[in-house]
Structures are given as C-alpha cells and as structure tokens.
Amino acid sequence: MAQEPLIELEDVSFKYDRNWVVENVNMTINEGQFVGLVGPNGSGKSTLIKLMLGLEKPVRGHIRLFGKEVKKFNRWQEVGFVSQKANSFNSGFPATVYEVVRSGLVSRMNMFQLFNHNHKNKVLETLREVEMEEYARHSIGELSGGQQQRVFIARALVSDPSLIILDEPTVGVDSEHVTAFYDLLAKLNRERNLTLLMVSHDIGTITSHATHVACMNKTVHFHGSTEDYENMDDETLSLMYGHSLQQLTHNHEGSSL
Amino acid sequence: MIEAIVEYEFLQNAVITGLLIGLVAPLLGVFIVVRRLSLIADALSHITLTGIAASLLIEKRVSAVDDWNPMYMGMAFSVLGAVFIEKLRKVYKHYEELAIPIMLSGGIGLGVILISLADGFNTDLFSYLFGSVTAVSRGNMWTVAVITTLVVIIVLMFYKELFVLSFDEDHASIAGVNARFVHFLFIVMVALVIASAMQVVGILLVSALMTLPVASALRMSVSFRQTIGLSVLFGEISVVIGLISAYQLDVPPGGTIVMAAVVLLMISMLYKKFRSGLFEKGEKV
Ligand SMILES: Nc1ncnc2c1ncn2[C@@H]1O[C@H](COP(=O)(O)OP(=O)(O)OP(=O)(O)O)[C@@H](O)[C@H]1O
Ligand SMILES: [Mg+2]
Numbered sequence: 001m002a003q004e005p006l007i008e009l010e011d012v013s014f015k016y017d018r019n020w021v022v023e024n025v026n027m028t029i030n031e032g033q034f035v036g037l038v039g040p041n042g043s044g045k046s047t048l049i050k051l052m053l054g055l056e057k058p059v060r061g062h063i064r065l066f067g068k069e070v071k072k073f074n075r076w077q078e079v080g081f082v083s084q085k086a087n088s089f090n091s092g093f094p095a096t097v098y099e100v101v102r103s104g105l106v107s108r109m110n111m112f113q114l115f116n117h118n119h120k121n122k123v124l125e126t127l128r129e130v131e132m133e134e135y136a137r138h139s140i141g142e143l144s145g146g147q148q149q150r151v152f153i154a155r156a157l158v159s160d161p162s163l164i165i166l167d168e169p170t171v172g173v174d175s176e177h178v179t180a181f182y183d184l185l186a187k188l189n190r191e192r193n194l195t196l197l198m199v200s201h202d203i204g205t206i207t208s209h210a211t212h213v214a215c216m217n218k219t220v221h222f223h224g225s226t227e228d229y230e231n232m233d234d235e236t237l238s239l240m241y242g243h244s245l246q247q248l249t250h251n252h253e254g255s256s257l
Numbered sequence: 258m259i260e261a262i263v264e265y266e267f268l269q270n271a272v273i274t275g276l277l278i279g280l281v282a283p284l285l286g287v288f289i290v291v292r293r294l295s296l297i298a299d300a301l302s303h304i305t306l307t308g309i310a311a312s313l314l315i316e317k318r319v320s321a322v323d324d325w326n327p328m329y330m331g332m333a334f335s336v337l338g339a340v341f342i343e344k345l346r347k348v349y350k351h352y353e354e355l356a357i358p359i360m361l362s363g364g365i366g367l368g369v370i371l372i373s374l375a376d377g378f379n380t381d382l383f384s385y386l387f388g389s390v391t392a393v394s395r396g397n398m399w400t401v402a403v404i405t406t407l408v409v410i411i412v413l414m415f416y417k418e419l420f421v422l423s424f425d426e427d428h429a430s431i432a433g434v435n436a437r438f439v440h441f442l443f444i445v446m447v448a449l450v451i452a453s454a455m456q457v458v459g460i461l462l463v464s465a466l467m468t469l470p471v472a473s474a475l476r477m478s479v480s481f482r483q484t485i486g487l488s489v490l491f492g493e494i495s496v497v498i499g500l501i502s503a504y505q506l507d508v509p510p511g512g513t514i515v516m517a518a519v520v521l522l523m524i525s526m527l528y529k530k531f532r533s534g535l536f537e538k539g540e541k542v
Contacts, residue, residue, distance in 0.1 A: 053431055076433035089425055093291055094475055094484040103421045107432040112414050139479045155428075 003030040005067070006163050006195050007052055012061035014044075014051055021047050023219045025061070029212075031162075034189045034196040036206030036226075039216040045199045046084050046167050048216065052197075053081060053165065065163075077107040080156030082149075084167035084199070091141040097151050098136040101127060104155035126158040127151075129184060131177070145172035153181065157188075166198040182209050258504055270393040271457060272500060275510070277405040278454045278466065279496035283474075283488035284412060285447055286467035290475070291423050296357045297342060297444070298464035301335050301451050303364035306460045308334025308452075309385050310371035317375045327385070328397055328452060335448035338364065343444060387509035388459035390500065401453045408446050415439055420481060457496075459511035466492060469518035473525035491521050 007029040014022040021044045029035050039045050050056045052063060054070040065073045102115060102123045127133040130150040140148060149172055156164055164185075170178045186209050188194040200206050206213065206226075213229040215222040222229065262268045289298055312330035338360055345356035372378060384392045412419065418439045421429040429436050447467075454463045470491035471484070478484040499514025506513070 053427075055427055055430060074433060076431055079431060081428070081431050083427060090291065090293075092475070093424060094478050094481055095420075095424060096480040099420070099481050100424065103417065103424060103428070104432075106417050106421050106429075106434065109417065111418075115417070137479065 003032065005030050006065065007197065008062075008064040008067075009048075009052070010062040010064075012048075012051060012058045012063060014047060014056060014058050016047075021218065022051065022058075025216070025220050027214060027220050027223055029195065029197060031195055032189070032193045033212050034185070034210045035198070035212045035214055036203075036210035037197060037199045037214045037216065038201070038203055038206060043217040045216060049081075049165055049167050049197075049199065053079070077159050078162045079107075080104070080159065080161035080164040082152050082156045082164070082166040082169040084171070089140075093141060095140050096136065097127070097132060097138055097140055097143070098123060100140050100151055101154045101158055104158040108159045123158060126154045129157065130154045131180065146174055146177065149173050150177065150181070160192075162193070163195045163197070166196070168199050168201070170200070170202070178205070185209070258501055261504070266395065267391050267393065268504070270395055270398045271390045271510070274393050274398045274401045274453075275457045275496040275500050275514075276493065277401050278450075278457055279493040280489055281405045281408050281450050282454050282463070282466045283470040283492035284485060285408065285443075285450055286471045286492075287474075287481075287485050287488050288419055288423055288443065289447065290468055290471040295464065295468050296354065296361075297339075298447060298451060298467050300342060300357045300360040300364065301338055301448050302455070302460045302463045303361050303368070304338030305331040305335045305448075305452050305455055305463075306385070307364045307368040307371065308332070309455075309460075310368045310375065310377060313377045313381070314371050314375035317377075326394070326396065328400070328456060331455060332449060332452035335452045336445055339444040339448040340441075343441065384459070384509065385455060386459050386461050386511075388455075388457050388462065388503075388511035388514070390503055390510055393456045397456055401456070404449050404453050408450060411442065411446060415442065419443065457500075457510055458514050459509060462511040462515045465515045465518060466495070469515065469522055470495060473518070473522045476525040476529045491518065491525075495521060 005028045007027070009025050009027045012022060012025045013020060025048065037045055037048075047056065051058050052065070052070070054063075054073065057071075063070045066075060066078065068075075102119060105115070105119055105122065124133060124136065127136055130153055132147065132150050132154060135143065135147065135151075140151060143151065149169060153166075153169055156166070170181060173181065182205060185194075185196055185198075189196055189211075196210075198206070198210070207230055210226055212224065213222070213226050214220050215229075222232070258268075262272055286298075289295055308331040309327040311334065312325055312327035315330075316325045316327075342356045342360055345359060346353045349355045372382060381392075418429070418434045421432055421434055422436055422439055426436065450467075451463050454466060458466050470488045473491045474484045474487035478487050495514050495518040498517040499510050502508075502517075503510035503513040
C-alpha cells in the first residue's frame with residue numbers, strides 16, 4: 001500500500017514567551033502507522049500536538065497535514081482529536097452525551113446543513129463502540145471523569161477520520177475500558193487503516209499496541225519501530241533522555257497493569 | 258387589560274415587542290451564559306445608552322433633525338461597541354475581561370456628558386433606562402420584528418457552529434469552524450437585540466432578561482436544546498407577567514419583568530431542591 005505521509009514536521013521550533021518548549025523537531029508519520037509519543041512531564045508533547053493541529057503556530061519550521069501546510073489545510077473531517085484536558089470543559093455545560101458526540105460531525109457538514117437521521121444513527125453507533133450508549137440522554141457534566149473521556153473519544157471517532165491524534169486519552173479510564181479502547185483503536189488501525197498518534201505515559205501498553213514509538217524531550221530523540229525501541233539498551237535510552245523515562249520504563253517492567 | 262390592548266395601539270406595540278424580546282433575548286442569552294460572556298451584555302447596553310444620548314443631543318441641536326428615533330442610534334453605537342470590544346479583547350489577550358469595564362465606563366462617561374449637554378435628564382430618559390409601556394411606536398415594533406426574525410434564522414442556520422464554539426473552542430477550530438466569523442456574527446446579534454429590548458425592559462435591565470431565564474433553565478435542563486426551550490419559555494412568562502403588572506401598577510415594565518424573572522429563578526431553585534430531596538428519600542427505600 002502506498003504510504004502517504006499524513007503529518008510532516010520540518011525543523012519545527014516553538015516557544016511560549018521566552019522558553020523554548022519544542023526545538024528542531026523533524027518527524028514524519030505515514031498513513032497506517034500507530035505512533036506512540038512518549039516523554040516526561042513538560043517535555044512538550046501536548047505543545048507539539050497543538051502545533052500539528054494549528055492551535056499554535058510554530059516560531060520556526062514547517063508543518064504539513066496530508067501534504068498541505070497546516071495554515072491552508074481544510075480537510076478537517078479527516079482529523080479527530082482527543083485533548084489531554086478534555087475534562088477541563090465547563091462541567092456545568094447543559095448538553096447531553098448525545099449532543100456532545102454529535103458535535104464531532106460538524107467538520108463533515110456544510111455550513112447550513114442540519115442534522116438528520118443518518119447523523120443520529122452514526123452517533124448512536126459510535127456511542128456503542130465506546131460502550132456509552134446507555135448514557136446518551138445523560139448530561140455530560142454528571143458523568144465520571146473516565147466516562148466523559150470515553151464520550152470525547154466517541155466525538156473524535158464519529159466523523160470517521162483517517163487520522164486521530166490523542167493526548168493521554170485514557171487518563172481516568174478504568175483498566176477494563178482502557179483495554180477495550182486500545183483494542184478498538186488497534187482494530188480501526190488494522191481494518192480501516194486509521195492512522196494514530198497517541199501520547200501516553202503507559203509505555204507498556206504503547207509498546208504492545210503501537211507500530212512506532214517517538215520519544216521526545218523538547219526535541220524528538222528517537223523515532224522508529226516499536227521493535228527497535230524495545231531493543232534499545234538502557235544506556236542509550238538514558239543518554240538521550242535523562243532519567244525520567246528510565247523510571248517509567250522500569251515501572252513498566254515491574255508491573256503488569 | 259385585554260380590552261385596553263384591543264383599544265390602544267401603543268399597548269399593542271408594547272405587548273408584541275415584549276413578546277418578541279422575550280423570545281430572542283433568552284435565545285441569545287443561553288449562548289452568552291454558557292460562554293461566560295454575561296458582562297458583555299452589560300457593557301453593550303451601556304454603550305447603547307451613549308447612542309441614545311447622542312441621538313437626543315443631535316435632535317436638540319440640529320434643527321433639521323426632528324423627532325428622531327433614538328433606538329437606531331442606540332443600535333449603531335451598540336454594534337460599533339461590539340466591534341470595539343472584540344478589538345480590545347485581542348489587544349489585551351491575557352486580560353480579555355478588561356475590555357468590558359473599559360467599554361462600560363467609557364460608555365457611561367460619554368453618555369452622561371451627552372445627556373447633560375442635551376438637557377436630557379427627564380422622563381424620556383427614565384423610560385430608556387427602565388423601559389416603558391407607552392413609548393413603543395409602530396415603527397419600533399416592526400424594526401424589532403425584523404431583527405427577531407433575522408436572529409432566529411441565523412441561530413437556526415449556525416446552531417451547530419454556535420454549539421461547538423460554546424462547548425469547546427479548540428474543537429471548533431479543528432472542526433474547521435470559522436470561529437472569528439461566527440463569533441462576530443453572534444456579538445453583532447447581541448448588540449442589535451440589546452438595543453431592541455431597551456424600549457421595553459430598559460437599558461439597565463436588558464442583560465437581566467438575557468441571563469435570568471437562562472439561569473432558571475440551567476437548574477432543570479439536561480440537554481442544550483431543552484435549555485434553550487425553557488429559557489425562552491421563562492423569558493416569555495416574565496415578559497407577560499411583567500407587562501400586565503406594570504400596566505396595572507403604573508410602574509416601568511423593566512422592574513416588573515425582571516422581578517418576575519427573579520421569582521421564576523427562585524421557583525426553579527426550589528424545584529431542584531425539592532427534586533433532589535425526593536430522590537434521596539427514594540434511595541433510602
Ligand atoms: N499556555 C502555556 N503558556 C506558557 N507555557 C506553557 C503553556 N503550556 C505549556 N507550557 C510549558 O511548556 C512546556 C511543555 O508543556 P507541554 O504541556 O507541552 O508538556 P507535556 O509533554 O504535554 O507534559 P505532560 O506529560 O505533563 O502532559 C512546559 O514547561 C510548560 O510549562
Ligand atoms: Mg501533555
């Protein structure tokens with residue numbers, strides 16, 4: 001299968017006020033890959049994702065989505081996003097789970113188009129996939145954090161995107177549903193050739209599901225197949241990374257959760 | 258009162274305008290409240306006052322201008338104020354709410370000067386501040402009807418964009434929504450509705466009619482659609498009760514409409530208490 005590059009970063013640097021948070025990042029993510037992005041807290045992972053989505057503009061460098069500069073990119077229906085702070089939304093917001101997931105379809109619709117029956121079926125089907133359909137009529141604010149996160153995952157999936165970017169999507173989700181969620185992603189990745197970029201601190205789960213791993217700390221230190229990542233010796237890891245990640249890898253080795 | 262409405266045109270004007278405002282003010286109010294923009298409504302209503310003062314002054318000083326309707330000047334100022342607030346919000350990116358006191362105090366300051374120059378501290382002004390059952394003309398009524406129709410159509414057409422923008426701005430941008438355009442359209446609609454509502458509820462109480470019914474609706478609704486429906490219902494009930502009692506008591510309708518909305522709010526709070534009380538009992542059984 002032809003491997004179209006979906007995300008291309010070229011010498012991308014970014015700073016908030018004075019502090020460089022992202023430095024000279026070069027990375028290409030191809031169609032069909034499932035990339036796990038790992039790195040310690042504050043290493044710039046969320047910032048890098050905001051840059052990819054055009055929510056922040058790079059100070060230097062170029063970012064292309066589906067071969068087009070982010071600024072001029074307009075096929076947003078192809079992109080789904082689950083943000084790290086999904087549950088920092090106004091929790092008193094009066095909307096049902098159904099209404100929130102349906103809003104994920106907006107990118108697929110024309111300006112004056114109204115919601116119809118097909119949209120309704122699509123929303124309910126997606127809610128079933130994340131096992132939230134019984135909550136369709138519940139207010140989003142009255143759900144638990146993990147349930148809310150599953151709703152936001154459904155909102156990202158509902159428009160059938162070909163690329164989904166997820167920033168720690170399973171924070172607060174219980175282990176049973178985390179497993180179900182990874183299985184769902186892996187299935188979509190396999191069957192629909194869905195491309196995935198996911199930030200996670202759970203290196204164990206990433207290495208067992210992702211096809212590729214990228215490690216970053218301001219800049220991307222390693223980007224390669226999961227196999228190569230696992231074969232890397234601890235010394236190389238700590239050399240390029242500092243010991244934060246070391247601890248993470250050891251944690252992962254020590255626990256089966 | 259029914260006979261009076263049939264008999265007097267001015268009452269018909271006030272009632273119809275009131276019902277239109279009772280629909281459209283809470284409709285926009287829902288988006289204002291969930292986006293935490295309530296103070297913008299206040300700022301815009303004070304700028305509307307400046308426009309009215311300017312109109313009074315021009316009417317007084319320029320002899321060619323006779324019997325000008327101050328509502329239109331109020332609208333113009335309100336819309337310009339909305340545009341200016343957006344500019345200020347961009348300049349003070351990290352202190353967006355600063356735009357509001359700047360506009361609010363600027364509006365009042367200029368307003369007071371203009372009103373004094375026009376010798377305008379009189380009954381007319383009182384009716385702009387607190388509304389009036391007698392001051393709405395046929396022409397005003399039609400203008401408000403046109404604005405109401407436009408706003409309802411635009412809200413329906415941009416419902417999904419307005420929803421996404423209110424719920425999650427980042428997601429709106431990723432969903433390809435032209436956030437700046439939709440927001441601009443929204444703020445202009447707010448400005449127009451504020452100037453329209455001024456005739457009946459008065460400048461000082463317009464924002465209450467936009468926010469109080471929504472506050473009540475939030476207590477009892479689960480979905481966004483329900484919130485809109487209940488807000489409009491509460492807005493209309495407040496307007497009807499308020500207009501009738503204003504007429505009977507011979508007081509400005511702004512006061513009675515807002516007090517009716519306050520009573521509804523209190524009832525809705527009791528309703529919530531009552532319901533959760535029932536729920537607790539049910540659980541024990
Ligand atoms: N809006 C902001 N303004 C200023 N600095 C910021 C902002 N957002 C993030 N930063 C800084 O940028 C750096 C990178 O933050 P970022 O959120 O990208 O890290 P991260 O890798 O996602 O961390 P985590 O694992 O905790 O989610 C941090 O030092 C943070 O303090
Ligand atoms: Mg982060």
